[in-house]
Amino acid sequence: MNTHGIKTLTAVSSVAVLLALGACDQNTRSAAEARKDVQQAEQNAPQQVAKAELEAEKTVIEARQDAIDDQQKAREAAQKEVADAQKELQQAQQDVQKAQERLQQAQAKVPQEIQQAQQEGQQKVQEARQEAQQNVQEARQEAQQNIEQAKKDLNQAQAREQEQQQQQQAQATTAASPASGSTPATSTMGAAPSSSSASTSSGSSPSSAASSTSSASASPSTASSADDAQITSKVNTGLSVDKRLSSGITVESKGGVVKLQGSAPTEEAKQRAAEIARYVEGVQSVDNQLTVSQTAAASTAGASGASTSTMGASGK
Numbered sequence: 001m002n003t004h005g006i007k008t009l010t011a012v013s014s015v016a017v018l019l020a021l022g023a024c025d026q027n028t029r030s031a032a033e034a035r036k037d038v039q040q041a042e043q044n045a046p047q048q049v050a051k052a053e054l055e056a057e058k059t060v061i062e063a064r065q066d067a068i069d070d071q072q073k074a075r076e077a078a079q080k081e082v083a084d085a086q087k088e089l090q091q092a093q094q095d096v097q098k099a100q101e102r103l104q105q106a107q108a109k110v111p112q113e114i115q116q117a118q119q120e121g122q123q124k125v126q127e128a129r130q131e132a133q134q135n136v137q138e139a140r141q142e143a144q145q146n147i148e149q150a151k152k153d154l155n156q157a158q159a160r161e162q163e164q165q166q167q168q169q170a171q172a173t174t175a176a177s178p179a180s181g182s183t184p185a186t187s188t189m190g191a192a193p194s195s196s197s198a199s200t201s202s203g204s205s206p207s208s209a210a211s212s213t214s215s216a217s218a219s220p221s222t223a224s225s226a227d228d229a230q231i232t233s234k235v236n237t238g239l240s241v242d243k244r245l246s247s248g249i250t251v252e253s254k255g256g257v258v259k260l261q262g263s264a265p266t267e268e269a270k271q272r273a274a275e276i277a278r279y280v281e282g283v284q285s286v287d288n289q290l291t292v293s294q295t296a297a298a299s300t301a302g303a304s305g306a307s308t309s310t311m312g313a314s315g316k
Contacts, residue, residue, distance in 0.1 A: 008056065009049035016041035150241040150276070157237040158281065161230040168226060228253040231282050238276040244269050249290065251277070256284035263293040 017038065231253040239245055249262040258277045264270040274288040 008052045009045065012048050012052065013042070013045050016045060146242055150238050153237050153241050154234060154280070157234050161233060165226060165230070227282055228255070231256070231258060231280055234280045235277045235283070238280060239273060242269075242272060242276065245273055249273060253283075256282055257287060258283050258285070259287040259289060261289045262291075264290045265292075267292050 019041070232251050235251045235253070235258055239249055239251070244266075245264065249260060249264070252259040252261070258280075260273055260277060264273060270288065270290045270292055273290060274286050277283060277286045277288075
């Protein structure tokens with residue numbers, strides 16, 4: 001019997017004794033009855049103690065079983081959680097390993113891709129450089145050909161202008177001296193001198209002098225207009241040779257000053273037109289009023305006393 005059972009038995013005995021004593025006190029029973037009750041209580045005490053012990057043991061057993069069941073459940077739950085955690089850990093390790101493999105593959109590819117990109121970039125740069133050099137060479141050759149052709153055309157135009165100038169001077173000289181040449185012609189024909197011939201000769205002299213004076217007074221204006229016309233024609237010829245210039249450029253010349261109006265496809269073409277005009281003989285300055293535009297628009301402006309000609313008109 002354990003300590004708990006002894007304590008229980010002692011408590012039960014004490015209760016029985018107290019009950020017995022109480023009963024004696026309350027009912028004023030006799031000592032015999034009290035002794036009998038005590039004896040009966042003492043007889044019932046072992047049974048009550050045994051019953052209490054059985055109930056106590058049953059309670060302890062149930063408590064132990066409940067504790068064992070709880071421990072088993074807790075152990076199983078913990079084992080399940082540990083198993084799940086291990087699975088997650090293994091999955092995480094596999095993911096980490098795969099990520100490391102992908103990282104290694106990427107790191108292995110990076111130098112190759114960089115090298116390939118560098119090679120491609122160098123190849124493209126080389127190709128672009130070669131193409132640019134070729135384009136520059138072609139542009140130089142074309143420019144040289146254009147310059148040579150322009151020089152040839154300019155020389156031809158200058159030769160034609162000189163011929164025209166000589167013809168105009170010859171015509172001016174012929175128109176200025178018709179009367180003065182009549183007397184020698186008459187004398188060359190062998191006619192005898194007479195009063196009529198003298199009067200004719202003397203009568204023709206005033207008109208000859210007047211014609212000579214008129215021709216002399218008109219020659220500066222005619223020469224200036226002729227120079228402006230020659231300059232305009234030469235500039236138009238030079239501009240028509242360059243294929244990069246539009247056909248809508250208007251040229252005006254007055255007193256050696258050339259004014260360019262219209263449109264040019266690029267700023268370079270605009271400057272090129274001014275350079276061509278400056279190289280023409282007799283040009284003192286260039287008033288470049290060209291506008292840079294993709295669409296060439298012809299612009300005509302008149303100036304009093306100025307000789308105006310549109311590019312390409314010299315070929316008509």
